[in-house]
Amino acid sequence: MSAPEGWNPRIVVFACNWCSYAGADTAGVSRIQHQPHFRMIRVMCSGRIQPGFVLRAFEKGADGVLVSGCHIGDCHYLFGNERAVEQFEKTRAVTRILGLEDERLRLEWISAAEGARFAQVIDQFTERVRALGPSPLAREAR
Amino acid sequence: MDAGRHPLIDVVTNAQVVACSGEPGAFRVRVRKRPRYVREDRCVACGLCVEACPQVGGNEFDMGIKARKAIYRPFPQSVPATYVVDPDACLNFLNFLTPKQRDRLERIRAIKARKDPAYRTDFLVCGHCVSACEVQAIDFDMQPEETDLEVGAILVATGFQEFDARSLRTYGYGRLPNVVTSLELERMLNASGVTQGHVVRPSDLRTPRRILFVQCVGARGEGGRPYCSRFCCMNAVKDSLLIRQHDPAVEEVTILYTDMRAFGKGFDDFVERARSEESAIFLRGRPATIRHDPTDDTLEVFVEDTLAHEPRRIRVDLVVLSVAAAPNEGAVELARMLGIETDAYGFIARRDPAVSAVETCREGIFVAGSAVGPQVIPDSVAQASAAAARAARFLSAERVTLDPEPPPPLDLSGPPRIGVLVCHCGINIAGLLDVSNLVDHAAAQPGVVAAVDDAFACSSTGQETLARLVAEHRLNRVVVAACTPRTHEPIFRETLARLGFNPYLLEMVNIRDQCSWVHAHHPTEAQEKARALLRMGIARAGHLEPLEEGRAPVTRSALVIGGGIAGIQAATDLAEQGFPVTLVERSSELGGRLAAPRLWHLYPTDRPAVEVLARKVERLRASGARILTDTEVTGIVGCVGSFQATLQGAVTEILPVGAIILAFGADLADPAGAYGHGRLSNVITSEDLERAFFEGGPRVEGKPLRSAAFVLCVGSRDPEGFSGCSRYCCPTAVKQALALARQGVDCTVFYRDMRTVSSGAEEMYREARGAGVLFVRVPSGSHAQVLGETRAERVRCRDELLDRVIEVPADLVVLSVGMRARQPETARFHDILKITVGLDGFFLERHPELAPVETAVEGVFLAGTVQGPKDIVDSVAQASAAAAKASVLLAHDQVRLDPAVSVVDPDRCRGCGQCVEICQFHAPALKEIEPGTWVAEVNPSLCKGCGTCASWCPSGAITARHFTNRQVEAMVDALFAEASP
Structure with a gap:
């Protein structure tokens, strides 16, 4: 289904405080420009990002959700990001049942130094979600 | 950043030491501070001056690859976050003029000033930065300043x-x-x-x-x-x-x-x-x-x-x-001023490179990192902490406490009364975003009773605005829309705390780093995003709860487990700082591997190990530490600040301590029959050879040796077993071969990579080659072959470098055995204290670079080879580092507990124990509240506040404070709420 003219995707990014949120700040300090259609929600660890948060975002109208944390092995809390992977898989199982395309939900590891990578991930994800058009759930929400 | 913010650390940048007098415990150091032409007390690091500056200078930090302006910030994370003017590039300094041109300009100015008394000779040629700066921070009248610092100890870390x-x-x-x-x-x-x-x-x-x-x-x-x-x-x-x-x-x-x-x-x-x-x-x-x-x-x-x-x-x-x-070019001059020595290359010299990584030739002056010669980051960090521990002895009388009297808390009860402060950050935010629109949008949100803007919220006037806002509107929640909470939340929290306002009722909205700075090409969308972020922040603020920092008592004493060189050092350092220390050693003597007859001489100084050990033990005994030999630690309960250790043996008691240092060392690998060990009588380990030196040197069948072969990496770098490097064996084998070669023994060393990295070891390797020791590089995947029936006769191996098979006679074959995690102790203390063990079998440090001696268990530290193979100098440095970290904990009679941790609702908990399983810090534990009913309880002393257990709990019984479900969900809801004005 094609997106209406002038439509912009609504994207929610859940990011851990130590790596990914910091990586977004690094993009800022280096003025690396990227797409503005996402909204960031900070938690301390990606392990905190439970299925309910992501599902609520879709329920309320998100067209895409990005879950992001420290690279494996780099977690500020040792293995929180590995728990994040497991929770991400659970979330994925539900979004499939809901009929959401897999590409609307993404997991990325971005370190505090990777400002350029943060910008790149946002741009790519935005384009991907834009190509998919509005979320089937979002249409109901609106 | 942590150092820059620490209340007890004064950071003086752009400065150098010009003189030093006095004595250990009372040095007087003269420091010359170069003017940066930007006032640190005013600059808010907005970067407007950089945009205004027309002049380009070189860029030291980016190695000259990229140009920078004449006014600049050296790099994005610099501390202080103040800009600096490069006088060699700035037009206002006229340094671009030739001396002749400058002379002429001076003369013209002088003539004009004579004719017209109102004429100013101090006008700026350019001054764009001065007009651009909104906080009047740029000051070209700044002069070099000299200050005298009175200090007890000096640490040289000049890199x-x-x-x-x-x-x-x-x-x-x-x-x-x-x-x-x-x-x-x-x-x-x-x-x-x-x-x-x-x-x-x-x-x-x-x-x-x-x-x-x-x-x-x-x-x-x-x-x-x-x-x-x-x-x-x-x-x-x-x-x-x-x-x-x-x-x-x-x-x-x-x-x-x-x-x-x-x-x-x-x-x-x-x-x-x-x-x-x-x-x-x-x-x-x-x-x-x-x-x-x-x-x-x-x-x-x-x-x-x-x-x-x-x-x-x-x-x-x-x-x-x-x-x-x-x-460093300035190292020799600095050393001269401080009265310390440099080595032949111009690095700072250490007093005893075989034993201490951080002591210079002068009492009270210490060194850490690459100032003594190249270091990797984990070693540099450990040395820095070690130097701090040693320096503390000269300062301990002046230990300072950090707790000022807190103001009476404000009454913040009742429904949310939210105040919003939107920052312009000069043009950093206001240049792209419509701030007044944001203020109006904020004012229209539920619960908001006041919304204002400020040019620079973090400046002193901005902080005053915030204080006034809180008082006038009786706020009980504050939202600051400005930059990132990662750098600025502490500043606003501190301001609020000083008012008696609970700092956890502050929410920061990042509309600079993550909005105006990165969406310059999309002003409309950026505005929309800022509005959404503001709504989300306000919504979260409405659900924030006041949190109170907890306190837990600290038993101000330490337990050191293991009486080898690392344990001796850690105990000495702590005892010399005045902390009660108990050192527990299982065997009947102190010294571990340094005790006779286990280690003959140390590299690279060739001093007898027993002599070094005797000095260390003497100092330990003088330090007042309690030494318990023939005693074992059989159990430990409790947590940071209040552990109870069960001691058994010569002394049997329950010992309360605040901190624990594990220093029980490592095992040496058992060759397990490799290279004919155990079968051939003259195949021995490197440790056996050390023992033989005590008996007048190795002999074969009563006769002096004519030849010896050394085989390296026995039990190290083994994909089947311990895959790591044991680090001490290369220099040890070189030391041993050199000692034998000097007695006329023909020595051959079979190695894989010669890793003589410790101080002076590469020089020793060269010396050994000069002394005729033959080095044969063993091809990867291959091994040297020891030939002989009942005793080794010859050793054969293809030399990878000569590409031919070398066969040498060997009256003695020495296997350089690597290190292993000591068992069963490592497994036992893993069970007792729940310290994570790495894939290599050794205890896992909290972070290899940032926290090399800490563990995931607060209050438990690692010293020496319990953390991984090390030589003596590195073990000693790490032991001092562990003592330093322990002393930080023991310096106070209470530990502060971060209140933003997880809590369990006992009524909802089913006692399934999943939180206990996933927590790496062992914060949750199951407790039987009535017979047969178990519920989890989170120990706030252990919880790090990651919140993973709250997400994981199948019953929803755990709340991650400050990041509660309701707070996060409120943000999601507000994000999609239809936009009001």
């Missing part, structure tokens, strides 16, 4: 400078276009660096297809520097992995090395990864010459592959020189 590769003509650095140094490459690879993480050829800024690293540039004999630079091998391997991951256009990375010195914890596994992922081609050899092809600016490198035994010509687009660390 190194890059070896100047221009001096080696072969490599063409500075002459050929696409030859760069490893530090220049580092700036390219840095995500916030000159090319944002992409590697380019300087000649055309295109991605190089082929890259070649040259190792040991200015090290190991080159450019007059015999020492090994230690960090370059791993750095090149790391860079090759990064490049291949980030730039698929790079087809090939070659590393020209001599020995792959992956000596640190986990380093060998890292190199193996690079090999197996084929991120780099490892080629042993040094380039003979590098030729430039002017048609396409490629470089042709001529090198002999010394393992394949063939000359190679490799055409590449970029050559990276792994340049060695050289002493």
Whole structure:
């Protein structure tokens, strides 16, 4: 289904405080420009990002959700990001049942130094979600 | 950043020491501070001056690859975050004029001033930055200042400078276009660096297809520097992995090395990864010459592959020189002023390089990091903490407490009364976003009773505005829309705390770093985003709860487990600072591996180990530490600040302590029959040889030796067993071979990579070669063969470098056995204290660079080889570091507990124990509240506040404070709420 003219995707990014949120700040300090259609929600660890948060975002109208944390092995809390992977898989199982395309939900590891990578991930994800058009759930929400 | 914010640390930058007098405990140090022409007390680091400045200067931090303005911030995370003017580039200093022109200008000014008394001679030629600055921070009248500091101890941490590769003509650095140094490459690879993480050829800024690293540039004999630079091998391997991951256009990375010195914890596994992922081609050899092809600016490198035994010509687009660390130019002068010594190269000299990494030749003056010679980061960090521990002895009388009297808390009860402060940050935010629209939008949100804007919320006037807002509107929630909470939340929290306002009722909205700075091309969407972020922040603020910092009592004493050199050092350091320390040793004597007859002489100083040990023990006894030999620790309960240890043996008691240092050492590998050990009578271990030195030196059948063979990496670098490097064996084998060679014994050393990285070891290796010791490089995957029926007669192996089989007679074969995690102690203390064990079997440190002596269990520290193989000097440094970290904890009679942790609702908990299973910090534990009913309880002393258990709990019984479900969900809901004005 094609997106209406002038439509912009609504994207929610859940990011851990130590790596990914910091990586977004690094993009800022280096003025690396990227797409503005996402909204960031900070938690301390990606392990905190439970299925309910992501599902609520879709329920309320998100067209895409990005879950992001420290690279494996780099977690500020040792293995929180590995728990994040497991929770991400659970979330994925539900979004499939809901009929959401897999590409609307993404997991990325971005370190505090990777400002350029943060910008790149946002741009790519935005384009991907834009190509998919509005979320089937979002249409109901609106 | 932590140091910059610490209330007890004064950071004086742009300054140098010009004189030093006094004595240990009472030094007087004169410091000259160069003017930065920007006032630190006013600058808010907005960057407006940089935009206004028309003049371009060089850029030291980016290795001159990228230009900067004449007013600049050295790098994005600099502390202080104040800008600085480069007088050599700034137009206002007229340094660009020739002396003659300047003279003329002065004369004209003088004449004008005589004619017109109102004429100002101090006008600025340019001054764009002055007019651009909204907080009047730029001050060209600033003068150099000298201040005298009165200090008890001095720590020298001046680092190194890059070896100047221009001096080696072969490599063409500075002459050929696409030859760069490893530090220049580092700036390219840095995500916030000159090319944002992409590697380019300087000649055309295109991605190089082929890259070649040259190792040991200015090290190991080159450019007059015999020492090994230690960090370059791993750095090149790391860079090759990064490049291949980030730039698929790079087809090939070659590393020209001599020995792959992956000596640190986990380093060998890292190199193996690079090999197996084929991120780099490892080629042993040094380039003979590098030729430039002017048609396409490629470089042709001529090198002999010394393992394949063939000359190679490799055409590449970029050559990276792994340049060695050289002493700082100012080090000798600094040492002269401080009255300490430098070594032959110009590094700061250590008093006893075999034992102490951090003591200089003068009492009260310490050194850490690469100021003494090249160091890797984990060692530098451990040494820094070690130096701090030793320095504390000169300061302990002046221990300071951090707790000022808190103001009476404000009444913040009732429904949310939210105040919103939107920051302009000069034009950083207001240049793109419509701030008044944001203020109106905020004012229209539920619960908001006041919304205002401010030019710079973090400036002193901004903080006053905030205080006034709180008082006038009786706020009980505050939202600041400005920059990132990661840097500025502490500032606003502190301001609020000083008002008696609970700092956890503050919410920051990041509309600068993550909005105006990155969406400059989309002003409409950026405004929309800022409005959404503001709504989300306000919604979360409405659900914030006041949290109170908890306090837990600290038993101000320490337990050191293990009486080897590491335990002795840690106990001495703590006891000398005045803390009660109990050192528990299982055997009947102190000393561990240094005790006779286990270790004969130490490298590189050749001093008897027993003599060193006797001095250390004497100092320990004088320190007042309680020493319990023949005693074991059989159990420990409790947590940070209040552990209870059960001691059994010569002394049996329950000992309360606040901190625990594990220092029970490591085992040596058992050759397990390898190389004929156990079967052939004259195949012994390196430890046996040390023992033989005590009995007048090794003999065969009562006769003196004629020949000896040393086999390295026995039980180390073994893919089947311990895959890491044991670090101490190469220098030990060289030391032993050298000692025998001096007695006329023909010695041969069979090695894989010669890793003589410790201080003075590379020099010792050269000396051994000079003394006739034969070194045979064993091919990867192959082993030396020990020949003989009942006793070893000869040792045979193909020498990878000569490409022929070498067979040498051996009256004695010495197996250099590696280290192993000590068992069953490691497993036992893993059970008792729940300390994580790494894949290599040793205890896992909290973070290899940031926290090398801490564990995931608060209050438990690692000293010496319990954390991984180390030699004596590194063990001692790590032991002092552990003592330093423990003393930070013991300095107060209470520990502060972060209230933003998890809590369990006992009514909802089913006692399933999943939280207990997933928590790495062992914060949750099951408790039987009534017979048969178990519920989890989170110990706030152990919880780090990650919130993972709250997400994981199948019953929803756990709340992650400050990041509760309701707070996060409120943000999601507000995000999608229809926009009001």
